[in-house]
Amino acid sequence: MFSHIDYHWIKPSFNFVDIFCIAIVLVAFRWTYGVLVSCYQLFRYIAFDDIVKDFSTPERSERWKGQDFGSFPNGWIPVSESQFLEKGSVQNVQVCGQEIVLVRKLNGEVQAMDAYCPHYGANMSKGKVIRIRGEDCLRCPFHDWSFRTDDGVCVDVPYAKNRKPPEGVKIRVWKCIEIHNFIYVWHHSRGKEPTWFPNRIPEIDSGDWVYHGRSEHTVNCVLEDIPANGPDSAHLNIVHSRSVLCGGVLDENCNPLLNILHHRWEAAWEKCEPPMDHTAISWLEGVTTCFGFDLVYLSIKALQIGPTSVNLLFKSSAFGMEIKGAYIQGINPIGLNKHKIVHQLYLQRRLLSPFMSRFLLLGEAVMLERDIEIWNNKIYLKSPILVKEEKQIAQFRRFFSQFFDHERKVVDVRPDDW
Numbered sequence: 577m578f579s580h581i582d583y584h585w586i587k588p589s590f591n592f593v594d595i596f597c598i599a600i601v602l603v604a605f606r607w608t609y610g611v612l613v614s615c616y617q618l619f620r621y622i623a624f625d626d627i628v629k630d631f632s633t634p635e636r637s638e639r640w641k642g643q644d645f646g647s648f649p650n651g652w653i654p655v656s657e658s659q660f661l662e663k664g665s666v667q668n669v670q671v672c673g674q675e676i677v678l679v680r681k682l683n684g685e686v687q688a689m690d691a692y693c694p695h696y697g698a699n700m701s702k703g704k705v706i707r708i709r710g711e712d713c714l715r716c717p718f719h720d721w722s723f724r725t726d727d728g729v730c731v732d733v734p735y736a737k738n739r740k741p742p743e744g745v746k747i748r749v750w751k752c753i754e755i756h757n758f759i760y761v762w763h764h765s766r767g768k769e770p771t772w773f774p775n776r777i778p779e780i781d782s783g784d785w786v787y788h789g790r791s792e793h794t795v796n797c798v799l800e801d802i803p804a805n806g807p808d809s810a811h812l813n814i815v816h817s818r819s820v821l822c823g824g825v826l827d828e829n830c831n832p833l834l835n836i837l838h839h840r841w842e843a844a845w846e847k848c849e850p851p852m853d854h855t856a857i858s859w860l861e862g863v864t865t866c867f868g869f870d871l872v873y874l875s876i877k878a879l880q881i882g883p884t885s886v887n888l889l890f891k892s893s894a895f896g897m898e899i900k901g902a903y904i905q906g907i908n909p910i911g912l913n914k915h916k917i918v919h920q921l922y923l924q925r926r927l928l929s930p931f932m933s934r935f936l937l938l939g940e941a942v943m944l945e946r947d948i949e950i951w952n953n954k955i956y957l958k959s960p961i962l963v964k965e966e967k968q969i970a971q972f973r974r975f976f977s978q979f980f981d982h983e984r985k986v987v988d989v990r991p992d993d994w
C-alpha cells in the first residue's frame with residue numbers, strides 16, 4: 577500500500593561543499609569545547625583551588641637508590657612555612673630522609689628537633705608545648721617526659737623521684753631560622769656549622785611587596801635537575817615556548833585557539849665569587865607574543881642560594897603597566913629523589929595584585945609542570961654530552977657539587993676555559 581511513496585527525498589545527497597561545511601563545524605565545535613573547558617578550569621582555579629599537586633610515585637622514588645648521586649645536600653633546607661605552625665603548636669616534617677618536629681614556642685620563635693623521643697621512641701609531634709620553670713618545653717605524648725625546646729635537654733619525668741630525669745638525656749636540636757614565611761633547618765651530613773644564610777628580600781622586609789599565595793609540587797628526580805633549569809637555557813624555547821594557556825602537559829595537540837600566545841626566552845647564568853660562592857645568578861628575559869606582536873615583557877633575576885632556595889625577582893610590563901614582585905622557591909628533599917617544591921609569590925601593593933597573583937601563580941605552575949614531566953621521567957647522566965653553547969650547565973654542575981659531602985665525580989671532559 578506504500579508503493580506510491582517516493583523515497584528518493586531521504587537519500588543522502590552530500591556534495592563536497594556540505595562535507596567541508598560539516599567538517600568546519602565539527603572542528604569549530606571541538607576547539608570551542610576545548611576553550612570552554614580551559615576557561616572553566618581557569619575560573620575554578622581562580623575562584624577556589626590552591627595549587628597542591630603530587631607527581632611522585634613510590635617506584636620513581638626508589639629507582640636510583642644506592643647510587644652516589646642520590647645523597648642529601650648540605651645547607652639551609654626549607655622544611656615548612658610560617659602559616660602552618662601556630663604559637664604553641666608542633667609539626668612533624670620530613671627532611672633529607674629524616675623525621676623532625678618543628679615547635680612554635682609561646683613567644684613565637686621556632687625550634688626544630690628530632691621527632692622521636694629518646695625514652696621509648698614515641699613521635700613527639702603529638703606532644704604539647706608547656707612551660708616548666710619559665711622555659712618552653714615539649715612534652716612527649718607517651719609518658720609525659722618534657723624536653724627543653726632550646727637545647728633538647730630532658731627536664732622533667734613526672735613519675736621519677738624528684739621528677740629528675742636520667743643524666744644526659746636529650747633530643748637532638750636542629751639549627752632553625754624563619755625568613756619570609758619559610759622555616760629552614762640546617763642540614764649537614766658531617767655536622768658542620770652554617771657558613772652562610774638565606775638572603776632576605778628588602779622589599780618584603782619593608783612591606784612594599786606582600787605575600788599572595790603559594791604552589792606546592794612533589795616530584796621525583798635527582799635534586800640537581802631542578803636548579804639546573806636556570807643554566808639550561810636551550811630547553812627554554814622548547815619546553816616553555818608554547819602558550820601558557822596550553823597547560824602543563826608536554827602535548828603537541830594544544831587547542832589552536834589557545835595557542836595564539838607564544839613565549840620567547842633568552843637566559844644567562846653565572847656563579848658568584850667568594851664569599852658569596854654558595855650563590856649563583858640567572859637572568860631571564862621573556863616576551864609573550866600574539867600573532868607575532870610583543871605583548872608582555874618579563875625580566876627575571878633569580879638568585880640561587882645554596883642547594884635548595886631561589887629568590888626569583890621579576891618585573892613584568894604590558895600595555896604601559898608594570899608590576900614587580902618575587903617568587904621564593906624552596907625545595908625540601910623529603911626523601912631520596914623525592915622533593916617538595918614550594919613557590920611563594922610576593923607582589924607590589926596594587927589594586928589588581930590579588931587578581932593578578934592568581935594568574936601569576938597558575939602561569940608559574942604550568943611552566944613548572946612541563947619541567948616536572950621531563951624531570952620525573954629522565955635519568956641522571958654523570959657525564960652528559962654537552963656542546964660548547966651549554967657550558968653553563970657544566971659550570972653549574974661544578975658549582976652544585978659543593979653542597980654534597982662526598983665527591984660527586986662530576987666528570988669533566990670540557991676544556992678549562994668553559
Ligand code: FES
Nearest residue numbers: 693696716719721
Ligand atoms: S616515649 Fe616519650 S616519654 Fe616515653
Ligand SMILES: [Fe+2]
Nearest residue numbers: 805815816947
Ligand atoms: Fe624549565
